[in-house]
Amino acid sequence: MAMAKRDTTAPKRDTYTPESLLAVAVEVFNERGYDGTSMEHLSRAAGISKSSIYHHVRGKEELLERAVGRALDGLFAIFEEDGARAQERAIDRLEYVVHRTAEVLMAELPYVTLLLRVRGNTGTERWAMERRREFDHEVAELLRAAVAEGDLRADVDVRLATRLLFGMINSIVEWYRPPKDGERHGEHPGEHGGEQVADTVVRIAFDGLRTS
Amino acid sequence: MAMAKRDTTAPKRDTYTPESLLAVAVEVFNERGYDGTSMEHLSRAAGISKSSIYHHVRGKEELLERAVGRALDGLFAIFEEDGARAQERAIDRLEYVVHRTAEVLMAELPYVTLLLRVRGNTGTERWAMERRREFDHEVAELLRAAVAEGDLRADVDVRLATRLLFGMINSIVEWYRPPKDGERHGEHPGEHGGEQVADTVVRIAFDGLRTS
DNA sequence: GTCTATATCCTGATAGAC
DNA sequence: GTCTATCAGGATATAGAC
Numbered sequence: 001m002a003m004a005k006r007d008t009t010a011p012k013r014d015t016y017t018p019e020s021l022l023a024v025a026v027e028v029f030n031e032r033g034y035d036g037t038s039m040e041h042l043s044r045a046a047g048i049s050k051s052s053i054y055h056h057v058r059g060k061e062e063l064l065e066r067a068v069g070r071a072l073d074g075l076f077a078i079f080e081e082d083g084a085r086a087q088e089r090a091i092d093r094l095e096y097v098v099h100r101t102a103e104v105l106m107a108e109l110p111y112v113t114l115l116l117r118v119r120g121n122t123g124t125e126r127w128a129m130e131r132r133r134e135f136d137h138e139v140a141e142l143l144r145a146a147v148a149e150g151d152l153r154a155d156v157d158v159r160l161a162t163r164l165l166f167g168m169i170n171s172i173v174e175w176y177r178p179p180k181d182g183e184r185h186g187e188h189p190g191e192h193g194g195e196q197v198a199d200t201v202v203r204i205a206f207d208g209l210r211t212s
Numbered sequence: 213m214a215m216a217k218r219d220t221t222a223p224k225r226d227t228y229t230p231e232s233l234l235a236v237a238v239e240v241f242n243e244r245g246y247d248g249t250s251m252e253h254l255s256r257a258a259g260i261s262k263s264s265i266y267h268h269v270r271g272k273e274e275l276l277e278r279a280v281g282r283a284l285d286g287l288f289a290i291f292e293e294d295g296a297r298a299q300e301r302a303i304d305r306l307e308y309v310v311h312r313t314a315e316v317l318m319a320e321l322p323y324v325t326l327l328l329r330v331r332g333n334t335g336t337e338r339w340a341m342e343r344r345r346e347f348d349h350e351v352a353e354l355l356r357a358a359v360a361e362g363d364l365r366a367d368v369d370v371r372l373a374t375r376l377l378f379g380m381i382n383s384i385v386e387w388y389r390p391p392k393d394g395e396r397h398g399e400h401p402g403e404h405g406g407e408q409v410a411d412t413v414v415r416i417a418f419d420g421l422r423t424s
Numbered sequence: 425g426t427c428t429a430t431a432t433c434c435t436g437a438t439a440g441a442c
Numbered sequence: 443g444t445c446t447a448t449c450a451g452g453a454t455a456t457a458g459a460c
Contacts, residue, residue: 015425036333038452049428052426059455121245152422156412161412161416163383167386168383169379171375171378171383174375192369192372200369208416208417209364209418210303210365211362227443250436252434261444261445263438263439263444263445264444267443271436271437
């Protein structure tokens with residue numbers, strides 16, 4: 001640790017790494033759609049020329065690949081956590097996974113948003129869709145187990161319930177915006193805090209909207 | 213009615229109307245995404261040349277406009293139906309609207325799918341998003357009224373609940389495929405009938421997944 | 425690491441013959 | 443109503459100077 005440390009707090013922070021460029025690109029992809037985004041759009045958003053982008057990444061599709069890969073890694077990591085493995089009843093593991101999925105979605109919002117919007121036009125997109133299906137399948141297994149243990153109602157089809165459950169969770173990307181640094185949540189009316197969102201998802205999914 | 217009727221059952225049914233061309237175009241838009249679809253793609257799918265398409269419609273965006281307009285008309289018509297107006301309690305009107313929204317979504321599947329995917333890049337897209345917000349707002353009012361009448365739990369934020377409710381309903385477009393003519397539902401394992409889907413949406417949304 | 429300039433292909437849309 | 447031929451602009455990507 002004898003090296004002099006460069007001043008990373010300086011306002012001038014302009015040389016890109018593949019990682020920092022990715023963050024810019026993903027924002028633009030989500031705003032305009034992947035297909036609706038040109039390299040020209042990316043270059044303007046990043047403040048460098050089109051050709052400079054090719055110094056950092058091989059092309060547009062590599063940016064997509066890195067982004068959806070990051071989202072998928074975050075989601076699959078949930079299954080390795082204690083709450084998804086160590087609890088006795090399947091319904092408790094399921095509740096944990098649902099809650100954490102909502103949390104990861106909000107923590108990695110732009111990357112998961114992009115993941116959920118790929119349509120299968122390219123090889124990268126088809127690979128991402130395949131891995132998403134694997135994730136859904138693992139959650140469906142938890143539902144099946146919880147029904148078998150008598151904790152989930154048996155009068156709804158497990159596959160259909162899984163789809164609607166993910167529909168609810170995944171729709172968070174359509175409107176959730178993370179609180180800016182220095183703001184408490186609750187400052188803007190109508191904006192929800194992340195924990196409130198994850199808790200409400202679990203509550204509605206398991207207990208419904210009706211008064212009990 | 214003295215006119216001779218043309219034989220519309222003939223297999224050769226190849227001259228397009230704006231309406232029949234729209235049906236083809238919407239399929240392609242949903243498969244490739246609106247931005248990912250070129251006039252070349254459309255012409256191949258329709259079996260006519262690019263320039264022939266311009267005989268029927270002014271351009272690509274007019275096809276989008278007709279499609280999302282049709283979806284929005286179908287959705288807003290729900291509020292005019294008896295079940296959404298004549299019932300005494302707000303929760304009953306809400307249940308009706310939720311059930312019917314799911315039904316209309318499946319009946320007009322390709323058009324609603326396209327509507328739900330527009331991102332606001334063009335004027336048409338922004339207009340469609342604005343009308344969608346109006347629809348959501350009307351449903352949110354029903355939720356508010358049902359909470360006030362004591363039929364919906366008061367411990368969830370109305371706006372958040374509305375968003376999650378629509379998240380669940382709208383996600384149907386991601387996987388629902390209508391049964392082909394001549395097939396009963398239930399023939400393919402894992403494919404759900406439309407009524408089963410709409411009923412399950414209502415059941416999960418109002419009563420939740422847990423055994424009561 | 426960034427730029428300007430350029431290559432090559434594809435885009436939405438039009439003109440005009442049949 | 444459909445076609446071929448064509449346009450002008452925009453797309454991804456590369457070459458090579460600084």
